[in-house]
Structures are given as C-alpha cells and as structure tokens.
Amino acid sequence: MKIDKVLNEIDEMGDAHAGSSAETPIRKDAFEVSDTDKIALIRENVEHIMQTLGLDLSDDSLKGTPQRVAKMFVNEIFSGLDPKRKPKASVFDNKYKYGEMLVEKNITVYSTCEHHLLPIVGKAHVAYISKGTVVGLSKMNRIVDYYAKRPQVQERMTMQIVQELQKVLGTDDVACVVDAKHLCVNSRGIRDIESSTVTSEFGGAFKQKEVRREFLDYIKLDTTF
C-alpha cells in the first residue's frame, strides 16, 4: 500500500498521533513493512542479541525465544503502534440526560518504558462529563490499553488517552490520572521498589478545582465488592 494512502487513512481515523502535541515518534515509513516482515526482522535481531550475549540458540529452551519475542512485540506489547488496531469506540446519545461525571477507575495498565523497554504496570482512572454523547464503558479500558501497548513515557500516554476520548466524545471535559510502577526504576538503576509515578491530564471543566477534587475523591473510594 502506498505510504500516502496509509497516512491519509490514519488522518481520517483521527489518531492522536496525527499532529498532536502528544505524538508518539513513529517513522513515516513504518507502515510500509507488513507485520509478517516485521516479525521476521525482529526475530533475526533478537537472535543476534542472544548470540552476542553468548547464549546457545540450539538449546531446547532458547531456540524458540527470538520468534516468541518478535511475535510478542508486534502482536502484543507494541500492537498499539498500529493505528489500524485502535479500538472502535461505540458512542450513544445521552438519552437519559445523565449530567454528572462518569469515572472509570482502576483500569489496569501494562505498558513498556521507551527508555529501557522494561514494563510499566499500574492503574489508570478516566473521567468525563457528557456533552450529549456517552461511550461504552469498556471502550475507555480499550483506549487506555491501546495507548499502553506502545513504547511509552507515562506523561505522553496520559495525554494521548485524554485527547482520544475528547475526540470520541466531542467534549474537552475529560480527565485521566495514571499511577504506575516503572520496572526501570524498581528493578534496576536506583532499584527503588516502593516508588510509583503519578501523572494527570485535566481537560475542560476538570481544570476547575472543585470538579478535579470530585474526580480525585471518586478515585479514592474503596472499591471492594
């Protein structure tokens, strides 16, 4: 497929990384390579890394690793680099005229730190106030997961989640808080197992102190059922 056509399609899909400030740095030619070719290329490179480390790739337990890692990169942990995999967010009219904020909290986040390619594990909390449109609850979890499935910095991921929901819902009144542990901080380097990172993005009405407070109070609710 021609690169111009692919880029047009991405633009039409309204992807957050099509010119926004929270853009993931993806090369323009990234879409010229098929997933199958990407897996084959990554497999070769992982093989190379393992060989360089001195590992014996004829060992039963190791021989499948390069292919396994390549498949995992393309189809799982970095699958959110492919705009075709962006979840379709079904929206509905707010017929019941629900006028308060809706909070989807404790959304599990599994992402990957783009500096070390180590896991980021945590929770995202998302809220919005409807301007006439509501979104299926699970779509918020799916949007979080889509942006998490990229090499990420937490600040950018938080902004991307908010910008996407603003687009889907047609309102600025969207907020997101992420609290996550970075294994690059917890398990290596400074090796501080206790620390976690909190990031937030407050759009529209959520910039007001009392609206923001209400959202943060809901997050603190003990949800033990």
Ligand SMILES: Nc1nc2c(ncn2[C@@H]2O[C@H](COP(=O)(O)OP(=O)(O)OP(=O)(O)O)[C@@H](O)[C@H]2O)c(=O)[nH]1
């Ligand atoms: N702002 C931000 N920084 C991150 C994130 N994930 C990892 N980092 C940091 O990125 C920085 C990379 O710093 P470098 O000094 O280049 O890497 P390094 O030598 O491995 O650093 P140390 O982790 O301190 O050993 C580290 O301080 C990481 O903690 C993130 O989501 N946001």
Ligand SMILES: [Zn+2]
């Ligand atoms: Zn890191």
